[in-house]
Amino acid sequence: MEAAAVQSSSANGRPPDAPHRAGLVQRLVSGVARQVTRRIPAADLDERDPDYIRESLPGTWLLASLYFRGEVRGLGNIPENGPVLLVGNHSGGNVTPDTGVFTLAFTAYFGVERPFYQLAHNLVLSLPGLGFLRKYGTVAASPSNAQKALEAGAALLVYPGGDFEVHRPVWERHKVDFDGRKGFIRLALQQDVPIVPVVSVGGQETALFLSRGETIAKLLALDKLFRLKVLPISVAPPWGLNVGDFLGHLPLPAKITVEALPAIHLREEFGPDPDTGEIYDHITRVMQETLDALAAERRFPVIG
Amino acid sequence: MRAVRRCEIHAPPALVWEWIGDPARYLHFMSGITRWEVVSERPTGLGARYRTLMRVRSAEVGGLVEVVEWRRPTDLAWTSVTGVDQRGRWRVRERGRARTEVELRISGGVAGSGVLGWLAERIAQPTIEDHLERSLQQLKRQVEHEQLRSRAAARRRARAA
Numbered sequence: 001m002e003a004a005a006v007q008s009s010s011a012n013g014r015p016p017d018a019p020h021r022a023g024l025v026q027r028l029v030s031g032v033a034r035q036v037t038r039r040i041p042a043a044d045l046d047e048r049d050p051d052y053i054r055e056s057l058p059g060t061w062l063l064a065s066l067y068f069r070g071e072v073r074g075l076g077n078i079p080e081n082g083p084v085l086l087v088g089n090h091s092g093g094n095v096t097p098d099t100g101v102f103t104l105a106f107t108a109y110f111g112v113e114r115p116f117y118q119l120a121h122n123l124v125l126s127l128p129g130l131g132f133l134r135k136y137g138t139v140a141a142s143p144s145n146a147q148k149a150l151e152a153g154a155a156l157l158v159y160p161g162g163d164f165e166v167h168r169p170v171w172e173r174h175k176v177d178f179d180g181r182k183g184f185i186r187l188a189l190q191q192d193v194p195i196v197p198v199v200s201v202g203g204q205e206t207a208l209f210l211s212r213g214e215t216i217a218k219l220l221a222l223d224k225l226f227r228l229k230v231l232p233i234s235v236a237p238p239w240g241l242n243v244g245d246f247l248g249h250l251p252l253p254a255k256i257t258v259e260a261l262p263a264i265h266l267r268e269e270f271g272p273d274p275d276t277g278e279i280y281d282h283i284t285r286v287m288q289e290t291l292d293a294l295a296a297e298r299r300f301p302v303i304g
Numbered sequence: 305m306r307a308v309r310r311c312e313i314h315a316p317p318a319l320v321w322e323w324i325g326d327p328a329r330y331l332h333f334m335s336g337i338t339r340w341e342v343v344s345e346r347p348t349g350l351g352a353r354y355r356t357l358m359r360v361r362s363a364e365v366g367g368l369v370e371v372v373e374w375r376r377p378t379d380l381a382w383t384s385v386t387g388v389d390q391r392g393r394w395r396v397r398e399r400g401r402a403r404t405e406v407e408l409r410i411s412g413g414v415a416g417s418g419v420l421g422w423l424a425e426r427i428a429q430p431t432i433e434d435h436l437e438r439s440l441q442q443l444k445r446q447v448e449h450e451q452l453r454s455r456a457a458a459r460r461r462a463r464a465a
Contacts, residue, residue: 051416054388054414054416054417055414055415055416055417055418055421056417056420057388057414057417058414058417058420058421058423058424058425059417059420059421059424061360061361061362061363061365061424061428062420062423062424062427064362064363065360065361065362065363065427066427068362069362070362070363071362072362072363075364101362104362104363105362105363105364108363108364108365108366108387108388109357109363109364111367111368111386111387112387113386
């Protein structure tokens with residue numbers, strides 16, 4: 001009967017039927033995915049440009065100081081030299097002010113000369129107009145890029161929660177949620193580098209995040225095409241209702257506070273053959289405790 | 305950006321120099337300074353190097369500085385080797401008996417940062433001037449207090465003798 005309906009529809013010269021449309025959409029999305037994949041730059045650590053970072057420090061400082069009233073504590077907890085894995089909780093949707101505030105503080109504190117890289121989602125690096133991020137040391141998130149950076153003796157900032165955590169609804173803004181991802185622990189063990197947890201608060205108040213839209217993302221197969229587990233829905237200027245946040249948004253001027261915690265030397269604290277589950281529980285617990293303390297300091301949303 | 309502040313201290317220049325020539329004391333009287341760490345073999349004198357940081361709103365700004373002028377007890381100047389471009393100078397001048405005028409200057413910026421750099425310097429200037437003012441007041445209080453303490457100790461020793 002369905003086949004008959006299809007024949008009838010085609011014969012009448014009406015618009016293509018549902019299965020045909022689905023195939024068309026699938027081909028279109030696959031085409032876009034191929035384009036995006038092609039645009040992802042190969043990781044080249046040499047693209048980081050210390051002079052560019054130094055020259056742009058005043059602009060970043062203005063934004064961090066005046067707009068976000070940024071405050072970064074505990075930078076003294078980060079080892080002075082050598083490779084280190086900085087593990088942060090991710091906030092702010094596709095515009096992540098806490099990353100900007102922390103990057104400014106790190107480069108001002110240790111000097112632009114210290115190699116510092118950040119892992120970012122493929123989509124971020126392939127968007128037009130964001131090429132400058134590579135000069136800051138932002139590379140596509142992948143185990144091989146992370147290894148390259150650490151083997152080069154750099155400090156590496158990762159957000160294990162990634163797109164899942166960064167688009168959490170606003171009522172979960174004071175929650176560390178890595179979605180059970182433990183790759184960062186395996187990386188730290190493999191490279192034998194300390195982990196410094198970096199906890200931030202305020203980023204998830206820069207827009208009204210309503211839903212991750214996981215079901216829609218699954219229906220559209222965004223995970224297979226773009227490594228996206230979510231299709232976030234938020235209310236944010238200048239769009240109003242913002243689905244996907246692909247073009248970013250104008251963040252509200254929420255006060256951002258970031259705290260770097262004491263370094264965790266995994267094998268010293270958890271033995272020569274540590275259990276990644278135990279380490280994961282420990283790290284997320286200390287980060288959640290710190291986030292609770294930072295959240296308790298805030299009296300009002302956005303204002304801080 | 306250029307910030308200058310001065311004050312008069314009721315103590316001889318040599319005593320003031322004991323404070324400003326000693327990097328170990330900077331964290332005790334310099335306002336906004338979160339690090340003043342010796343990184344050279346010699347802790348003081350021409351060529352001594354320090355890692356310095358000053359909190360200016362959302363960031364601790366600084367870098368590696370080197371002492372480029374050391375004339376005891378009148379002038380101490382440093383300039384940045386890495387980090388934000390900066391120069392600093394202590395000028396210590398005798399003004400009558402046991403009176404010293406102390407001037408602290410800091411100038412700096414980021415070459416090539418354009419209009420945003422100019423704007424950032426203007427906005428940061430009041431914070432830096434405030435740090436200099438507080439630093440001088442704390443230096444004055446500590447030097448004069450130290451002088452009173454040593455005089456009292458001398459009187460006690462004289463009485464005991």
